[in-house]
Amino acid sequence: xxxFKRIMNNQKGDAFVFILILVFFILTLAxxxxxxxxMESLYQQVEYVLQRGVNDSVEYAMLDEYRRDGYSRxxxxxxxxxxxxxxxxxxxxxxxxxxxxxxxxxYELEIESLEATDDPPRLTLKGALKTRSIxxxxxxxxxxxxTISSVNNRxxxxxxx
Amino acid sequence: xxxKHRGIWGRNSPPQPFKKLLLDRKGSAYYELIIKxxxxxxxxxxxxxxxxxxxAYLNLNHMCRRVVRVVELEGQVSNNAYDVFYRxxxxxxxSPDMTIENVEYCDGSQKIQLRDTFTVTMTxxxxxxxxKPSFMPPVQINIPMKVSITGMSEKYWKLSE
Numbered sequence: 325x326x327x328f329k330r331i332m333n334n335q336k337g338d339a340f341v342f343i344l345i346l347v348f349f350i351l352t353l354a355x356x357x358x359x360x361x362x363m364e365s366l367y368q369q370v371e372y373v374l375q376r377g378v379n380d381s382v383e384y385a386m387l388d389e390y391r392r393d394g395y396s397r398x399x400x401x402x403x404x405x406x407x408x409x410x411x412x413x414x415x416x417x418x419x420x421x422x423x424x425x426x427x428x429x430x431y432e433l434e435i436e437s438l439e440a441t442d443d444p445p446r447l448t449l450k451g452a453l454k455t456r457s458i459x460x461x462x463x464x465x466x467x468x469x470x471t472i473s474s475v476n477n478r479x480x481x482x483x484x485x
Numbered sequence: 486x487x488x489k490h491r492g493i494w495g496r497n498s499p500p501q502p503f504k505k506l507l508l509d510r511k512g513s514a515y516y517e518l519i520i521k522x523x524x525x526x527x528x529x530x531x532x533x534x535x536x537x538x539x540x541a542y543l544n545l546n547h548m549c550r551r552v553v554r555v556v557e558l559e560g561q562v563s564n565n566a567y568d569v570f571y572r573x574x575x576x577x578x579x580s581p582d583m584t585i586e587n588v589e590y591c592d593g594s595q596k597i598q599l600r601d602t603f604t605v606t607m608t609x610x611x612x613x614x615x616x617k618p619s620f621m622p623p624v625q626i627n628i629p630m631k632v633s634i635t636g637m638s639e640k641y642w643k644l645s646e
Contacts, residue, residue, distance in 0.1 A: 376557070376637060376639060379639050380599055380600055380637075380639055380641075383599060383639060383640065383641045384599060384641050386641075388643070410600070414600060414637070
């Protein structure tokens with residue numbers, strides 16, 4: 325007890341300890357910032373790619389017979405099927421919706437709902453992006469929710485002109 | 486007169502008032518501050534001139550991204566894509582070369598089928614001025630910059646059989 329008290333009261337080398345604490349604090353802060361921007365960038369990237377997939381699916385499933393008569397409709401089953409095809413073929417997700425890059429797990433796409441309506445021609449994808457952070461031992465798995473929707477109301481002739 | 490009497494300057498002893506001024510230590514902190522401020526300003530100017538390289542690179546990246554987005558939405562390398570490219574060229578003051586690679590056009594035109602990928606590459610060189618002497622042309626280093634972004638067509642071309 326006396327020994328501990330003596331160490332605590334000893335002012336020798338306190339500047340060194342102070343520098344160590346400061347360096348640790350700065351490094352932790354830098355790690356938090358870098359990790360935040362990495363996650364933000366990943367989220368933006370996935371959201372962009374998903375938006376493109378939803379747009380593609382609506383575009384592909386448009387029913388031209390109705391468009392000719394001034395209506396805008398889609399084949400909702402075809403739109404859903406096309407989106408899943410896109411997720412696996414273009415985004416490279418496996419059947420469990422996991423994304424691997426160079427053999428390493430990057431994220432998992434959790435689809436909560438996929439709603440397609442024929443009229444108005446709309447496809448809405450709701451879900452979350454699950455990924456790991458370097459602070460996973462504190463926060464666990466990170467879940468970033470998203471809602472992506474695409475509507476096509478264009479009724480003029482297009483695509484083949 | 487022996488050496489001892491001539492002082493530190495020896496035979497080339499400066500005039501008496503100037504000598505007095507040089508040896509006087511009054512106001513030395515003031516001169517030190519002026520020199521330090523000049524050094525800091527020079528350093529800051531150097532850092533800021535280096536930042537212009539990153540700004541140019543970010544502008545080039547933004548330009549490429551915008552052109553890719555237009556091609557994605559239009560599903561073809563249309564005049565709109567070139568319009569955006571020329572407008573951004575004017576706005577940013579850059580003059581990059583643009584090439585579209587890894588693309589498979591359909592129907593013998595500039596059309597890109599839904600979900601087909603393409604890569605837009607922009608190359609430019611940034612002239613970084615080291616110094617600008619008045620009696621000769623500025624001394625510059627040309628830093629090559631290259632940005633490649635891959636996009637995917639979002640337009641479904643219904644081709645005639």
